[in-house]
Amino acid sequence: MQLYQSQSLKIYNSLSGKKETFKPINEGHIGMYVCGPTVYSNVHLGNVRTFMSFDMIFRYLKHLGYKVRYVRNITDAGHLENDADAGEDKITKKARLEQIEPMEVVQRYTVDFHNILNTFNFLPPSIEPTATGHIIEQIELIKNIIDNGFAYVVNGSVYFDVHKFNETNEYGKLSKRKLDDLIHNTRTLDGQCDKKNPQDFALWKKAEPQHIMRWPSPWSDGFPGWHLECTAMSTKYLGEQFDIHGGGMDLKFPHHECEIAQNEAAIGKSPVNYWMHANMLELNGQRMSKSTGNTVNPHELLSGDNTFFSKAYAPSVIRFFIAQSSYRSVLDLTDDGLLASEKGFNRLMEAMNLLGSIQASKASSLDIESWKQKCYDAMNDDFNSPILIAHLFEAAKYINQLKEGSETLTSEDLNILKDTLNTFVFDVLGLENNASNNSGTDKLSGAVDVLIKLRQEARANKDFALSDKIRDELAEVGIQLKDGKDGTTFSIQ
Template identity: 70%
Template sequence: MSIYNTQTLKIYNSLSGEKETFTPINEGSIGMYVCGPTVYSNVHLGNLRTFMSFDVIFRYFIHLGYKVRYVRNITDVGHIVDDVDEGEDKIAKKARLEQLEPMEVVQRYTVDFHEILKAFNFLPPSIEPTATGHIIEQIEIIKKIIDSGIGYEANGSVYFDVVKFNKTNHYGRLSGRNIEDMLANTRDLDGQSDKRNPQDFALWKKAEPQHIMRWPSPWSDGFPGWHLECTAMSTKYLGNHFDIHGGGMDLKFPHHECEIAQNEACTGQTPVNYWMHANMLTLNGKKMAKSTGNNILPREILTGKNSILSKAFPASVARFFMLQAHYRSILDFSDEAIVAAEKGYKRLMEAIDSLGQIKTSSSSSLDIASWKQLCYDAMNDDFNTPILIAQLFEGVRFINLLKDNKETINAVDLKTLSTTMTSFVFNVLGLENQKAADSSNDKLEGTINMLIGMRNKARADKDFAMSDHIRDQLLALGIQLKDSKEGTSFSI
C-alpha cells in the first residue's frame, strides 16, 4: 500500500544548499541515478558507505510505496588516473601491471563488488549499465554537443569548451566555483595544448598506439571521457530530466559539474532536480590510504584478517555502525566504535526477538501512534538514520517495559509496534538478524557434514557411484568438496 501521500519528505539538495520538499516529476514514480564503481580494484569502505546510503534511500522510497527506477552504473573504461584528462586509464593500467586483458580486470572486480554488496544485504539496482555497453550513445551525445557549438575536435580528441558554455550558463554552480577563479588558478600542463582552455574537459580521447581499450568514432579510434559515460547512461534510462542524482562528495567536482554542463549543452535543460552527496569515511581519525597502512577492506571486517580490528564482525553490525551517522556527515571507523555498535545491534535484535512474549491488554498506556510517526519524521528529514535509530531504541524501551508488565498495550497497538520495528529495522535500514542467520548457517553446516559422512561411508564400501553422486549434487548447489589427507572439507 502506498503511503507517500501521507508523508512530507525533505531532501538536502546540493544544488541549492538547502533542504527542499521532495516532489517527484511523475507522481508515484522516482528516477534515481547513482555513480557506481570504477572496477579496477576491490571496493573500499568509503565506497561501500556511499552505496549503503543510497541503498537505504532506495529502500525507504520503496517502503513509502513509490515505483523506483534505480540506475547504478559500472565504470569499466575511461576513468583516467588522478581524474584528469591526460594519463592512463585506471583499468588499462591495472591490466598492464598484472599482465591481464582489461576485461579480465573488469570481470574480477565487478564480481567482487557484487559479492561484497550481497554480503552487506544491498538491494540490487533496477538497472546496472556499463560504460562499454553504451559507446554508441556517448558518440551521439558528443555529436550534439559539437553541433551546439560547445564541443570542438582537436587532433582526434573532442573537448568541451567550458568558457564558451559559461557565457550562457553557470559552470561551477553545483560545487560553488567561479570559472574566472578556476582559470586564474590553473596553469597549463604539458600535454594539454590541444585544449582551448585549461578547464576544458575531454568528451572523447584519441587512443595512443599502445592503448588497448579503443573504439571507432567519427574523430578517431579512442575512448570516451569519464564524465560523458554517466550522462549517457543516466539519460538513456531516466530521460533528459529526472528526479535524483547521487554519489560521493568527492564526485561533486569535476564529475557532476561536467555532467550538468554536458546535459545542458546537449538538451538545453538542467538534467536533475535533486543532487545528493554522501560524505567521507575516515579510519581512526585519519584519511584511509593503502600507502600508510591506515586502510581496511569490507571483506576484512567480515573475516577479521586485518591489523585494525580486534575481531571479525558480521556485515549487519558494520551496516548498523555506518547508519548511526547521517549520510552527509563524516564518519570515523574504529575498533572501539564498531564494538560499541555491536552491543547496540544485539540489544535491538534481542528486543525484536522478544516481541512474541508480550501479552496484550484491553487498553494501552503507551502512545504507539505518535512514536510511529516520529520514526517516519526522522527518515522524512533528509533520511536521518541516526535519529531513526534513536527512535527504534525508544521502541526497545517500550518492549522491555511491556515484557516486565510495567506498561500495557492492546492488540492493535502491539501489531503497530511490531510492524513498525520490523519494517524500519529490516526493510528500511536493511539489517539482518544475525542470530537467525547464524542458526541457519549452523543447520546448513550440519547437513553438509552429514552428507560428507554418508559419502565417506560410500567410499569405504567402494560404492563410488553414490560417492560421486553426493559430490556432484552438492557441487550443483554451489558447495564444493575438497578431499585431503586430513579429511574432507567444503566451501560455498
C-alpha cells in the same frame, strides 16, 4: 492511498544548499541515478558507505509506495588516473600490471563488487548499465554538443569548451566554484596541450597505439571521457530530466559539475532536480589512504584480518554502525565505535526476538501511533537514520517494559509496533537478525581468548612446544593468531 501521499519528505539538495520538499517529476514515480564503481580494484570501504546510504534511501522510497527506477552504473572504460584527461586508463593499467585482458580485470572486480554488496544485504538497482555498453549513445551525445557549439575537435580528441559554455550558462553552480577562480588556480599540466584552456575536459580521447580499449568514432579510434559516460547512461534510462542524482562528495567536482554542463550543452536542460552527496569515511580520525597504509577493505573488516580492529564484525553490525551517522556527515571508523555498535545492534535484535513472546492487553499505556510517526518524521527529514535509530531503541525499551509487565499494549497497538519495527529495522535499514549468530561469535571469541591466555602462559614457562601446538591447531580449523606489540589477536579465515 500510497504512504507517500501522507508523508512530507524533505531532501537536502546540494545544488541549492538547503533542504527542499521532495516533489517527483511524475507523481508516484522516481528516477534515481547513482555513480557506480570503476572496476579496477576491490571496492573501497568509503564507496560501500556511499552505496549503502543510497540503498537505504532506495528502500525507504520504495516503502513509501513510489515506483523507483534506480540506475547505478559500472565504469569499465575511460576513467584515467587521477580523474584526469591524460595518463593511463585505470583498468588498462591493472591489466598491464597483471598481464591479463582488461575485461578480465572488469569481470574480476565487478564480481567482487556484487559479492560485497550482497554480503551487506543490498537490494540490486533496477538497471546496472556499463560504460562500454553505451559507446553509441556517448558518440551521439558528443555530436549534439559539437553541433551546439560547446565542444571542439583537436587531433582526433574532442574537448568540452568550458569558457564558451560559461558565456550563456553557469559552470560551477553545483560545487559553488567560479570559473575565474578556477582559471587563477589552474596550472598547465603535461598532456593537456591540445586543450584551448586547462579547464576544458575530454568528451572523447584519441587512443594512443598502446591503448587496448578503443572504439571507432567520427573523430578517431578512441574512448569516451569519464564524465560523459554518466550523462549518457542516466539520460538514456531516466530521461532528459530526472529526480535524484547521487554519489560521493568527492564526485561533486569535477564529475557531477561536468555532467550538468554536458546535459545543458547537449539538451538545453538542467538534468537533475535533487543532487545528493554522501560524505567521506575516515579511519581512526584520518583519511583512508593506500599510500600511508591507513586503509582497510571490506573483506579485511569482515574477516578481522587487519591491524586496526580487535575482531571480525558481522555485516549487519557494520551496516548498523554506518546508519548511526547521517549520510551527509563525515564518519570515523574506529574499533571502539564498531564495538559500541555491535552492543547496540545485539540489544535491538534481542528486543526484536522478544516481540514474539509479548502478550496483548485490554488497554494501552503507550502512544504507539505517535511513536510510529516519529520514525517516519526522522526518515522524512533527509533520511535521518540516527534519529530513526534513537526511536528504535526507545521501542526496544518499551518491549522490555512490556515483557516485565510494567507497560501494556492492546492487540491492535502491539501489531502496529511489530509491523513498524519490522519495516524500519529490516526493510528500510536493511539489517538482518543474526543476534543468535553474534551470540555464537561472542562465545567463540571467549573460547579463543582462553586459548590465547594458555598459550601466553606456555610461552612464559618456555613451553614452546605447547605454544606452537595451540597456534597450529587453531590455524588448522581456520583461526589465525597474530602476535603484535599490543598482544595477540585472531582472525577467522
